[in-house]
Amino acid sequence: xxxxxxxxxxxxxxxxxxDATRPDEKEQTxxxxxxxxxxxxxxxxxxxxxxxxxxxxxxxxVENLVARVTGDRQLSDQKIWQIVNHKTVEIGQAWQIEVEQxxxxxxxxxxxxQDKIDxxxxxxxxxxxxxxxxxxxxxxxxxxxxxxxxxxxxxxxxAKEKAPPVFTNVVMLQKKNQExxxxxxxxxxxxxxxxxxPDVLKxxxxxxxxxxxxxxxxxxxxxxxxxxxxxxxxxxxxxTDLSR
Amino acid sequence: xxxxxxxxxxxxxxxxxxxxxxxxxxxxxxxxxxxIEGAVENFKNLALPDIELxxxxxxxxxxxxxxxxxxx
Numbered sequence: 001x002x003x004x005x006x007x008x009x010x011x012x013x014x015x016x017x018x019d020a021t022r023p024d025e026k027e028q029t030x031x032x033x034x035x036x037x038x039x040x041x042x043x044x045x046x047x048x049x050x051x052x053x054x055x056x057x058x059x060x061x062v063e064n065l066v067a068r069v070t071g072d073r074q075l076s077d078q079k080i081w082q083i084v085n086h087k088t089v090e091i092g093q094a095w096q097i098e099v100e101q102x103x104x105x106x107x108x109x110x111x112x113x114q115d116k117i118d119x120x121x122x123x124x125x126x127x128x129x130x131x132x133x134x135x136x137x138x139x140x141x142x143x144x145x146x147x148x149x150x151x152x153x154x155x156x157x158x159a160k161e162k163a164p165p166v167f168t169n170v171v172m173l174q175k176k177n178q179e180x181x182x183x184x185x186x187x188x189x190x191x192x193x194x195x196x197x198p199d200v201l202k203x204x205x206x207x208x209x210x211x212x213x214x215x216x217x218x219x220x221x222x223x224x225x226x227x228x229x230x231x232x233x234x235x236x237x238x239x240t241d242l243s244r
Numbered sequence: 245x246x247x248x249x250x251x252x253x254x255x256x257x258x259x260x261x262x263x264x265x266x267x268x269x270x271x272x273x274x275x276x277x278x279x280i281e282g283a284v285e286n287f288k289n290l291a292l293p294d295i296e297l298x299x300x301x302x303x304x305x306x307x308x309x310x311x312x313x314x315x316x
Binding site for chain 2: 005007008009010012014015017030033034071
């Protein structure tokens with residue numbers, strides 16, 4: 001088999017094992033028995049490399065980058081998209097579990113979130129807001145289907161049926177050490193939030209309250225009060241990114 | 245044409261893998277830095293996958309040997 005990795009891909013003869021005393025059981029490979037390459041013969045480092053640059057470049061450019069760095073066109077842009085999507089779901093599920101566990105902890109106290117704030121109200125309390133709404137186009141599942149659509153439908157119809165945009169809301173929290181922590185809501189494979197952003201924030205603040213001193217939490221709460229606004233924001237402050 | 249010889253040894257100083265010493269020729273056309281850099285980069289692309297493969301084969305071999313041990 002060929003293992004795709006951060007170096008030149010190489011062919012590896014993997015040993016297969018079969019239990020002679022249990023002929024009905026399926027044979028297992030060395031990788032099965034050592035818990036490696038459970039999903040695909042792509043190394044974790046190559047997956048990490050492609051996922052890291054997918055945050056900075058288009059999938060097509062990452063495909064070119066992988067070819068440039070490793071010397072071989074090992075991953076297609078669609079495969080890289082699948083890797084990123086899979087990892088996103090994996091991380092999202094871990095966050096979901098973390099939030100659920102936090103809410104289940106009766107020893108923690110959770111701050112309230114003000115759902116609506118009129119940011120144009122001159123009487124309202126001044127708060128510091130960081131806002132960055134990233135908008136990207138939802139992608140087709142595969143390019144073949146898109147080409148087929150283009151062939152079968154008139155051009156005008158296709159133009160009207162563009163993939164819907166995917167909104168990602170990010171909240172940035174300033175810490176005592178002047179560094180920032182970025183928080184986004186976890187999503188499933190379709191891009192739908194599986195835990196609301198305010199709930200993620202509440203959970204995060206409850207955890208931080210138990211480990212960080214009060215002045216930090218007070219600062220956090222200032223950000224909290226505007227978190228609901230971020231979810232609805234479409235103001236000119238938002239950055240629109242349609243490059244992918 | 246300069247040559248690099250690469251030997252992979254284990255903790256007991258024994259050669260790992262089937263091939264005792266592997267040789268890589270550095271193909272530099274002229275002696276400019278550009279060509280030297282290209283030759284070394286080419287060596288890296290050839291040698292590192294070989295090392296990775298040799299180590300992977302060695303760990304698989306050790307795993308198989310371990311499986312064969314009757315005391316385990």
